[in-house]
Amino acid sequence: MDQQHLQGYFDYNATTPISKGVALSMQPIINLFANPSSPNRYSVNNRAVISQARENLAGLLGASSENIFFTSGGSEANNWAIKGVLFKHLSHPGHIITTSMEHASVLDTVKYCVERLGFSVTYLQPNIDGHISVADFESAIQANTQLATIMFANNETGAIQPIEQICKVAAEKAIPVHVDAVQFVGKRLVDVQQLGVDYLSLSAHKFYGPKGVGSLYIKDRDSIEPLIHGGGQEFSMRSGTENLVAMTGISIAADEAKKDLVFWDRHCFKLKQQMMTLLENSPIALTFNGATNYASALSNTLNISINGIRGEALALRMEMLHGFIISVGSACSNNKTKQLSHVLTAMGLTEEQVLGAIRVSFGCFTDEQQISRFVDALVTEVQQLLRISGSEPS
Amino acid sequence: MYNDIIIDNFSHPEFVGDLESADHQFEIGNPVCGDRIQMQVSLDGDSILDSRFRAWGCATSVAAANVFCRSIIGKSFAEVSARQTAEISAMLGELEPSQQHCVNILNELHRELSLAVSLEEG
Ligand SMILES: Cc1ncc(COP(=O)(O)O)c(C=O)c1O
Numbered sequence: 001m002d003q004q005h006l007q008g009y010f011d012y013n014a015t016t017p018i019s020k021g022v023a024l025s026m027q028p029i030i031n032l033f034a035n036p037s038s039p040n041r042y043s044v045n046n047r048a049v050i051s052q053a054r055e056n057l058a059g060l061l062g063a064s065s066e067n068i069f070f071t072s073g074g075s076e077a078n079n080w081a082i083k084g085v086l087f088k089h090l091s092h093p094g095h096i097i098t099t100s101m102e103h104a105s106v107l108d109t110v111k112y113c114v115e116r117l118g119f120s121v122t123y124l125q126p127n128i129d130g131h132i133s134v135a136d137f138e139s140a141i142q143a144n145t146q147l148a149t150i151m152f153a154n155n156e157t158g159a160i161q162p163i164e165q166i167c168k169v170a171a172e173k174a175i176p177v178h179v180d181a182v183q184f185v186g187k188r189l190v191d192v193q194q195l196g197v198d199y200l201s202l203s204a205h206k207f208y209g210p211k212g213v214g215s216l217y218i219k220d221r222d223s224i225e226p227l228i229h230g231g232g233q234e235f236s237m238r239s240g241t242e243n244l245v246a247m248t249g250i251s252i253a254a255d256e257a258k259k260d261l262v263f264w265d266r267h268c269f270k271l272k273q274q275m276m277t278l279l280e281n282s283p284i285a286l287t288f289n290g291a292t293n294y295a296s297a298l299s300n301t302l303n304i305s306i307n308g309i310r311g312e313a314l315a316l317r318m319e320m321l322h323g324f325i326i327s328v329g330s331a332c333s334n335n336k337t338k339q340l341s342h343v344l345t346a347m348g349l350t351e352e353q354v355l356g357a358i359r360v361s362f363g364c365f366t367d368e369q370q371i372s373r374f375v376d377a378l379v380t381e382v383q384q385l386l387r388i389s390g391s392e393p394s
Numbered sequence: 395m396y397n398d399i400i401i402d403n404f405s406h407p408e409f410v411g412d413l414e415s416a417d418h419q420f421e422i423g424n425p426v427c428g429d430r431i432q433m434q435v436s437l438d439g440d441s442i443l444d445s446r447f448r449a450w451g452c453a454t455s456v457a458a459a460n461v462f463c464r465s466i467i468g469k470s471f472a473e474v475s476a477r478q479t480a481e482i483s484a485m486l487g488e489l490e491p492s493q494q495h496c497v498n499i500l501n502e503l504h505r506e507l508s509l510a511v512s513l514e515e516g
Binding site: 308309310312313316317320321331332333334338351355387388389390391 | 396401404405407410412428430432448449450451452453454456491492493494495
């Protein structure tokens with residue numbers, strides 16, 4: 001992403017720009033072609049690259065490196081955790097607990113296990129703040145609950161779920177917990193031991209690393225089926241000759257995140273407060289969707305419903321007329337219906353609020369000037385859309 | 395993605411507003427998709443003198459309303475009514491499947507205009 005694009009980029013939850021350090025680190029690795037599994041001396045060096053990457057990721061999560069397994073990203077890690085655990089129970093499929101606001105890679109995997117493999121599921125509903133409650137979790141537990149899969153931070157609202165408390169309750173009933181931490185890792189500190197999670201998914205491209213590489217933390221290797229059978233790579237859990245370039249990318253991204261994430265987080269929270277203040281003092285009528293305080297939501301995410309406009313239309317004006325990239329809570333779909341955000345809908349927002357929703361997410365490359373330019377543009381374009389609809393204040 | 399016709403007409407919709415004296419007004423809406431368009435038209439004999447719209451909806455539907463206004467101003471009513479579906483759908487350029495409903499919007503705008511004018515004439 002060039003500098004000019006970076007200036008207008010407010011969609012970090014979709015993917016982050018790659019850090020310079022990460023990009024530079026990956027370039028020489030492309031020439032290290034020796035197969036890491038071969039016995040020659042070049043392979044030894046390449047195996048060391050993999051070990052280092054595993055250690056860096058373990059360091060970011062407070063884990064041991066033997067519990068870190070590389071994947072092609074968050075979607076694969078989520079699929080693996082869910083199917084890998086449930087495949088142990090194929091002869092007596094039981095019950096799954098998840099939430100109705102998960103990423104599609106969790107929701108669709110759970111749906112597959114229910115529809116095709118005979119499992120049953122309870123979907124926990126978020127409240128208007130975007131949080132599920134530990135009490136709801138506790139009452140959803142059944143005698144045959146075999147897995148809980150709950151996201152750490154929501155990609156649309158940034159709402160942070162009470163994972164540590166959920167893990168405590170689950171542990172008492174010996175229910176394994178998988179956490180989709182794709183939006184959380186690299187933004188807040190994670191300590192898998194303290195949390196007590198059994199499986200945790202992450203993805204490099206959400207914290208300044210490359211696309212197409214992620215990881216699944218697995219506490220106990222025997223509790224989950226391998227994902228890919230074959231040549232025995234990844235401790236025989238996910239075979240296939242390793243992608244050293246991608247592993248180096250996630251390795252350096254993890255290392256940078258470990259060093260800098262507290263600073264990034266503080267920086268983002270200041271920007272979020274600045275943006276909220278500017279918006280609250282602006283003439284446009286809006287609501288922030290979900291919790292916004294530090295403890296309950298990510299520092300880099302704001303989900304905003306603006307009265308009287310369509311988020312999709314606003315996003316296009318922001319991009320075409322000002323170069324700002326944001327995401328929206330709804331879109332038209334092929335069959336003439338609208339596709340409303342399942343997250344905002346589950347939180348109980350009205351259709352009008354979902355249609356008027358945008359998601360703004362930023363990161364370490366965003367600065368205060370960009371925030372105020374962004375809010376200026378937003379106010380201008382909301383007023384334009386209100387003028388187009390004839391509902392501008394007279 | 396949005397094609398250039400949609401982007402131009404949505405970014406700078408020059409026919410937004412109200413006419414001082416409209417001969418015809420009609421409103422169309424897609425209750426499923428939630429798009430709403432109010433259209434005003436003034437006539438000069440058999441020709442369309444001017445047209446303005448207000449729209450609440452997705453970018454493509456706003457663009458469709460603007461394209462419609464530009465396409466009818468200065469045209470004879472007979473010419474506009476004679477437009478066939480293929481001609482109408484070409485007016486918006488190539489659309490993604492999720493934007494196709496705006497061709498229906500444009501068709502409906504044509505239909506409503508014909509209805510409004512012919513009712514008066516009839
Ligand atoms: C919460 C969440 N989980 C999973 C994913 C999927 O990650 P990936 O793109 O690496 O497959 C995403 C990415 O959008 C996400 O936001």
